[in-house]
Amino acid sequence: MAFWQGVLILGALGAVFVLWPIFRLPISRGLAAKTIRRDITQADLYQEHLADLNKNLANGDIEQDQYEALKIELQRTLVSDSAGLKEVEVKSGGKLLLVGVAITAPLLAVFLYLQWGAKGDWDIHQIMQAERDNPATTQEAFEASTKELLMAVRSRLKQKPDNHQMRYLLAERSMALKDYDEAIAAYKKLLEVEPGSPTMSIKLAQALFVRGGSKVTPEVAHHTNVAVNGAPFMYQALEMSGLVAFHNQDYKNAVTFWQRAKAQLDPNSRSAQALDGAIMKAARAGVASEQAMSDGDSVAATADSQESPNVDRGFDLDVKLAEGLQASPNDTVFVYARAWKGAKMPLAIARMTVADLPKVVRLDTTMAMAPGMDMSTATELELIARISKSGTPVPQSGDWQGALGPVVLGQGIEAKSIVITDKIP
Known part of the structure; x- marks a missing residue:
């Protein structure tokens, strides 16, 4: 969701950046708007100058050949001004093209990013982050x-x-x-x-x-x-x-x-x-x-x-309640080991009830939830003992737990013990 929100915000900002000058242009050119019909004004001026030439010819101020030359020059000036006006008019139609670019450019950018960008990496990161936040x-x-x-x-x-x-x-x-x-x-x-x-x-x-x-x-x-x-x-x-x-x-x-x-x-x-x-x-x-x-x-x-020896790695863990801690004998207790750093999926897990405590719990590599994901895959371990009021494996407010770590598999941790003392807020 955060990804698409960012896309929408950046797309909107890009569209505003392109469109704002376009729609602001007529406002800043209020006086220039009066020249929209400049072609009509040029025609009027031509008629005035032509009338002056005719008057000068009638009064004898200019000869006939001068009259003809000035008239031709006046016509050329009118044609030149009209051509310039047409060119400006054609350019003004680019506004629609810019509007189209402002709309399609963000969409094209999103499409190309989905094809060639890091969106896939972001999705994978989000899934792994969810695993760390809510370990299975x-x-x-x-x-x-x-x-x-x-x-x-x-x-x-x-x-x-x-x-x-x-x-x-x-x-x-x-x-x-x-x-x-x-x-x-x-x-x-x-x-x-x-x-x-x-x-x-x-x-x-x-x-x-x-x-x-x-x-x-x-x-x-x-x-x-x-x-x-x-x-x-x-x-x-x-x-x-x-x-x-x-x-x-x-x-x-x-x-x-x-x-x-x-x-x-x-x-x-x-x-x-x-x-x-x-x-x-x-x-x-x-x-x-x-x-x-x-x-x-x-x-x-x-x-x-032909009989392969059984080489497993594990330890015993003494789990007990803190003095004075009140818990229902039927409450579920989860005891598990997970990596001290990295993914928080249990690498070995055992389940019992409060009535079973205190108890020495065995955790070893044969108790992995999946092949290749046992305690031997972690350099350092965190050991957790948690009382679940709801009986569900996901930690919830009101649960009690004790933790120990970091510990290293095979370095005397079988002599350790966990006391359940802390309440999850």
């Missing part, structure tokens, strides 16, 4: 918002196919809606623009991995290798490289990759503990494989190697 706390609301955004992004890419920021947004949100084909196509387009990009390579590998039912294919392995070679300390690349190595029964390298990934986490965090389990599983598989090979029987080790 249900899968249905998130999907509806994401579908609306994707429609706007696809439309914008038809106008500007080289807008790489829009294409990246298309890939990320397509992953969130489990449209893996569209996400993979978008990541591949981005890799064409920036070949060998570690970020795009690992995201493409993850998308292929998920679409293939969590199976490591040669294509997944290729893009994972590109990512880890380009960014040897990227956590996602190390974690995925461990899975690829484990799948290929390269247990030694699987242990190496996961150990390097674990080095980036708090040793006491649950994420580090999950990686510890994966490392131990790979180490045992390696020992079993070597033993089986030495015994001439590798069947058991091979069967064990």
